[in-house]
Amino acid sequence: MSALVDPDGRIVRESGRHLHANDGPGGVIATVVRSARACLESAPYPPRAVGIAVAAQVDPRTGTVIHAPNLGWRDVPLARRLADELGGRVYVVNDARAATFAEWRFGAGAGEDDLFCLFLGTGVGGSAVLGGQLLEGGTHAAGEVGHMTIVSGGRKCHCPNWGCFESYVGGWAIGERAREAVRDDPAAGTALVARAGTAAAISAQTVFQEYRTGDALSRRLVRDTERYLTDGAVGVVNAFNPNLLILGGGLIAGMPEFVPAVEAAVRARCQPPAAFARVTRARFAEAAPMVGAAALARARYLSSSTGSRRMRARVR
């Protein structure tokens, strides 16, 4: 998905193209270029700064995708290859970090220089702004709280660890816990199986839908999820000490009542200095990484020598 984004974070034009990871880097990059060009047709002048958000470990200085598990990429010089096609400066950024930048500059975190964004979707990601700096970390992965251990010796995660936050509240994990519960007690699972078609098709979505109908097993699964979520969120707030915790992603879209539940837990169970943190819902939805990548690209371009020269010229 591509967009032309104005300096205030508003989307001027959007162009969505479906990516197929098994097209390989060449195919994916060609799709991104077509989609970006479709947007740039509306631009008043050729792009000076292009930002790309990727669900990957990224070196933001070189724009290389170091490792993208979902795409199956390793060491793809994405910025360089896109710059060849699109012109301008291309900045590549991790998607959670880009989305956090969007929330910080234009969204739920505007005006707050100490915040943590927790994205609860199929996976659990996060990123922090502390002291007005977007944290990078030693290998560009700071804020990956989805892989904090919250149940010592607990469930196997998709990562090499056990008991990770994500292995309880990630969308895949909620589905897995639901399917296990149905296997252990098929009578309790009839509503979930009926909704999904088969026991194997039960997902987090199925659980949330049946929760709304009052199904007892779904209610227990949601209650357990809330407990794991609050336990993890209390740890995140104690560890990072933000003034604001922003919650986003599909889990929050499906269960917005988790936001006040997390706020109550932070207030009651965090250490006194950390317990003042406010908890709020993200403003942007799926567009957050795209808007944030564009804004980060603009900010980095303007602080670069070319950018500041152009800015000075414009001011004169």
Place this chain on the structure above:
Amino acid sequence: MSALVDPDGRIVRESGRHLHANDGPGGVIATVVRSARACLESAPYPPRAVGIAVAAQVDPRTGTVIHAPNLGWRDVPLARRLADELGGRVYVVNDARAATFAEWRFGAGAGEDDLFCLFLGTGVGGSAVLGGQLLEGGTHAAGEVGHMTIVSGGRKCHCPNWGCFESYVGGWAIGERAREAVRDDPAAGTALVARAGTAAAISAQTVFQEYRTGDALSRRLVRDTERYLTDGAVGVVNAFNPNLLILGGGLIAGMPEFVPAVEAAVRARCQPPAAFARVTRARFAEAAPMVGAAALARARYLSSSTGSRRMRARVR
């Protein structure tokens, strides 16, 4: 305890005075002033910068101790009161943050701008340097990973949360777990009771001593502690993504074999980008907060307008 510290972090003169928290702020401050004056007698000129490390939530801009649970203080303007007595600029800093600064500038973390210091003593504290910045957090408590939840629904902590990292690996918690184990199985606990005198007197120290003699219960308690420690450390490294994890405090002094155990866990179980982090033992022991507070005071003084004016004058 006070020290005169040179610009390379070396202690030139030390003066230890025992503090009694129940003397109240007035009595404690008088003791600190006497101890500091004893050191300053050796100084070639009156102090320009004085640094004070306190086990407390501190506002580093004003030098006010916001909350010091061990001292029972709230909102004590420590920097102002010490400046009245000692002259010079007085900087007050949280002890974990000061110790981290010492390790970063002169110790195990010298030359590394992305590191996390984990201090394992009676309590569990921590502090991070990321991108060459000592993290503060919204209310000056970033890095308090002792209160990350590592066992959802687990043991009650001394803080308002349950299942905190500290409530398993803090010195008080190891003692508590040992006493519970002895109560549950008195026959297994005979060596621990004999060592401590009474079951109620068993502490973490007792466990480490009996571990060295091969006592089976103590070995189990140490093995459990190692498991909780590695689970927590994997979470810290995934969440903060340091290039270096520095371990310090009494737990590591008593059980240095925990350092390679943590390193092996980080290597095997962290996310690929974070798993490269090295793990090492802190260089400084009890003196770390003092050395770090002095160095931080010096750095802040030199970056202040008075300090930089004097520096410029000296360079000319």
